[in-house]
Amino acid sequence: xxxxxxxxxxxxxxxxxxxxxxxxxxxxxxxxxxxxxxxxxxxxxxxxxxxxxxxxxxxxxxxxxxxxxxxxxxxxxxxxxxxxxxxxxxxxxxxxxxxxxxxxxxxxxxxxxxxxxxxxxxxxxxxxxxxxxxxxxxxxxxxxxxxxxxxxxxxxxxxxxxxxxxxxxxx
Numbered sequence: 001x002x003x004x005x006x007x008x009x010x011x012x013x014x015x016x017x018x019x020x021x022x023x024x025x026x027x028x029x030x031x032x033x034x035x036x037x038x039x040x041x042x043x044x045x046x047x048x049x050x051x052x053x054x055x056x057x058x059x060x061x062x063x064x065x066x067x068x069x070x071x072x073x074x075x076x077x078x079x080x081x082x083x084x085x086x087x088x089x090x091x092x093x094x095x096x097x098x099x100x101x102x103x104x105x106x107x108x109x110x111x112x113x114x115x116x117x118x119x120x121x122x123x124x125x126x127x128x129x130x131x132x133x134x135x136x137x138x139x140x141x142x143x144x145x146x147x148x149x150x151x152x153x154x155x156x157x158x159x160x161x162x163x164x165x166x167x168x169x170x171x
Contacts, residue, residue, distance in 0.1 A: 009143055010089050015096040015136065022097030026104040040109060042117075043124040051098065051131025058091050058138035066145035073149060084146045091139025099132030 033041045065084055068074045076084075106125035109118050 010092045010140060014093060018093040018096040019100035022099070022101035023104040025097070026101035027108070030105055030108050039117075040121065041105075043105075043121055043128065045124060048124055048127040048131050051128055051135060055095070055131055055134035055138050058087070058135060058142060062088070062138055062142035062145050065142060069145060069147075070149055081146050085143055088139045088142030088144075088146065091142065092136045093139075095132045095134070095136030095139055097132075099129045099136060102126075102129040102132060 030040055033039075061084070065076075069076060102125045106122055106129065109121040109125060111118065
């Protein structure tokens, strides 16, 4: 297998790029809504609630995968493993973008906290940002839960970063 085609863990750089894209998208959205309606967008509680629910589902999937692969050392089908790694990666990047976008929205909304509307936007935006952070964390956990554990009888050399060279493509 070509080493350049291996699927590795999500890097901090990738998370920062996703967060930057989230900030940019949020700022464009907020400015667009303000130009169109004359006021910033309203955040209903359904958004943060859905984000926290999605984070719980991904965390549950990560927990069950971790128990199966890492604790009990059971094998899973390679296709399922790749699907879980891809879901973990997408969740980590999406969660980072969502969290940063909501934090940018909160930053724009901080201007006048004396009124009720900006206070609600601040609280709901912060709760949604926490939901995005939880999604990203659960995604990173899911990614790592899918790592094939070291086989004590294996003669695969360690890579420089300490990870085994055994990947999903080697299953």
